[in-house]
Amino acid sequence: MLGPSSIPAGWNAFRVGDVGEVIVGQQKARDKGGAAYPYLRVANVQDGFLDLADVQEMVFSDNGRYVLENGDVLLCEGQSRELVGRAAIYRGELHPLRIQNSVIRFRSGPHVVPEYALHVFRSYQKSGVFARSSKATTGIAHLSLSRFKALPFPLPPLELQREIADTCGDVQILLDHVNEVIGSVEQTLIAIVPTAADAAILGDHSRTWSLGQSGTSPWPLRVARDVVDPDAPIVYGILKPGPHVEDGIPYVRGQDLQQWFIRTQNLLRCSPAVAAKYSRSSLRPDDVLLGIIRNTRVAVVPTELEGGNVTQGTARFRAGNEIDPRYLAHWLSSRSAQAWLKGHMRGIDMPGLNLRDVRRLPVPLPPLEIQREIAGRLDALVGNADLLSQSVANGRGWTRALEGAVLQSMAYGEAAGKIADQRRAVSASWIPTVLIENAAALPESHVAKILAPGRAGDEVGSTRSDEIDASGREETVPVSIPVTGAQVVSTEELLEALDGLGGESTPEDLYARLGLSENGIDSFYIALRAAVKAGTVKHESAAGVGRSLLARVHE
Known part of the structure; x- marks a missing residue:
């Protein structure tokens, strides 16, 4: 905090x-x-x-x-x-x-x-x-x-706020550009496997497929219901799974189905009695799952889900003797098959596929040896794409962390402090040499008198309600007690005035910014001496301007 x-x-x-x-x-x-x-x-x-x-x-x-x-x-x-x-x-x-x-x-x-x-x-x-x-x-x-x-x-002072805001805005533009590049890479990786599947299965024929329409194929076309196991038709699963049962039967929901994998770590489970009512949709290793509500993601069932089930948002395919299950999965995820499926979705708020349409999906069917060769090449591509996707995801996470750290540092952290120091040095560079010389020449006895105990410059404990820490407790901060009737200029006020003027002002501007009156001259010089000693004020020679100004002030 x-x-x-x-x-x-x-x-x-x-x-x-x-x-x-x-x-x-x-x-x-x-x-x-x-x-x-x-x-x-x-x-x-x-x-x-x-x-x-x-x-x-x-x-x-x-x-x-x-x-x-x-x-x-x-x-x-x-x-x-x-x-x-x-x-x-x-x-x-x-x-x-x-x-x-x-x-x-x-x-x-x-x-x-x-x-x-x-x-x-x-x-x-x-x-x-x-x-x-x-x-x-x-x-x-x-x-x-x-x-x-x-x-x-x-x-901080208003001018410093504006400079910090401008700098943060410039950095944010760069970070946004990085995020745009990452997003572009992510979209490319999402599209690369379906596009490669099109090329591997259909070749140039993929151009004849469009949304909801089948095209030509170098291989015989069959419909999906004819390439699955005749004893295991394409079905969806459990309608009402009931409450979660800790040692029950796992089932896959739409949100558990990701492209090419199933989130098996946190699957819900139903009672064996409920699962028995839906035994027709039970799972075996290498079954292929297709999302049919909102998303048409594809995944192959791993060994650990044998005996599990699916809900009504997922269709199960069990490959028959003429088709390789990995090849079937790649075809379902191909750009052409996905376009056909999305073209047959119904509904607006919750678009979905009915099983009648899913069972009519055209499937190119090359010989089994060629299917396995195609599936092997695409499996390797999926593995490489997954590695790249993980690297990109790590990059996005790193960018988010960097954005948070940069914002914090630039808004009120270390970078903000450096911006303030740089601005103060630039702003203070117009202090004429003669003002520095006059401040140095102020007699020590006079300084001691001004800073006598109980007078201007003393720092005493005083509670201000506007100084709070993260827990809401009030902080005790040092404040100055002014000499009666005398104007007091603190070092911080001097530096804030320089910040506000931005380094382009004349000495007259500085005096006006401070509202300096005759009885504040000594206090001004004391604050200037402290700033010079601390190294927070730099100066250039402008003696003529400074002397004429001082002459007018002392008149």
């Missing part, structure tokens, strides 16, 4: 609720009539962007309370634990827009740059700060308004 020790020196840590306005949207209710307005829900708030492809409407009675403004940062209030607090910024893409109560809206106060707040919150999500601050119910974590508002928020 973020705390004072984890942010750069000189920054403050306020509560989120103290630096911006935080609300949740309107609860979704039944339509009782009235004007309906478009609104955003969790599905619309993605990581760093808004997905506006599916914006729904409902009746609001908010008098504009939930209407978004340009720069509002939106966070998912309810999500899986690793995604809770997923954040994006609203840029007026669709106006007016409102929010549902599953979305938190953070509207920056005058001292917070919205883009900087977005990077802080994205860092919190990726580093687990939001997950640890949430309460989980039924697998969904909730980041309540009160817990979110109580979280610490690191607050």
Whole structure:
């Protein structure tokens, strides 16, 4: 969790609720009539962007309370634990827009740059700060308004926030490009085996196959029902498996069926009595399974699932004497066969295949020796593709971890501190030499008088409610007690003024930025001496400008 020790020196840590306005949207209710307005829900708030492809409407009675403004940062209030607090910024893409109560809206106060707040919150999500601050119910974590508002928020000067936000944005572009490349490789690997199966089985004939239509083949075409074991027709399995039985019969659901493998580690089990009612769909090693609801994935049954079963979302093929089971699996996963199957799906919300159509699937049938040769070559390709896919998956995981670490470091960690140091050095380079010389020439006795006990410059323990640590405890921090009637300029105020001016200003700009009056001159020089001694201020020669300015100030 973020705390004072984890942010750069000189920054403050306020509560989120103290630096911006935080609300949740309107609860979704039944339509009782009235004007309906478009609104955003969790599905619309993605990581760093808004997905506006599916914006729904409902009746609001908010008098504009939930209407978004340009720069509002939106966070998912309810999500899986690793995604809770997923954040994006609203840029007026669709106006007016409102929010549902599953979305938190953070509207920056005058001292917070919205883009900087977005990077802080994205860092919190990726580093687990939001997950640890949430309460989980039924697998969904909730980041309540009160817990979110109580979280610490690191607050550097505004100009530094803008620079950090810009730098984070540039780095994010690079990371997004890496993710795009990884995604492209993943899609290529997904397509390579079905495309290779087309080439190995159909050759140039694959061009004659299209969605829902069979084409020509260099081999005789049979239908699927005629190439399976006549004693084991193509069937699906258990309709109502009942409660899980620890030592029962394992069965394969649609979500357990992956392309080329079955997730056997966490299979559910039904009672032997239920399995006996569906013995016609029991499994043997080398049976081929085809998903028939939503996804048409293909896998071959391993030895350890002998005697298991499937649910109604999966069709079982048991190869007959004329077809090799591995060849059958490769044909079912080929691009041409998949296009035919998808062309015969029915339904919109839950598209699926009926067994009558599955049994009519055309199957090219070369001699068994050629089938086994084709299957062997494609098996080797599948193995290599799996290794590459694992490497790509590891790369995506590494990229995610890098993104989280970079965001945290750049938003309020080590990289942010270096950005602040670099900006301070650049900003301070315009301090004229004469000001440094005047600061050095200030008599030590005068400095001692100004810094006498109980006067300006003393540091005493004082509790400020806006300084909090990660647990919400108040921190005791040093503050300066000014001399009565005298203006006090602290070193930090001097450096913040230099930060804000960005290194392009004149001495007059610096004095105006500090609001320097005659009784603050000594305090200004004392702060400057401290900054020079600490090495946080550099200077160039501009003696003429400095002297004329000093003359005017002392008049």
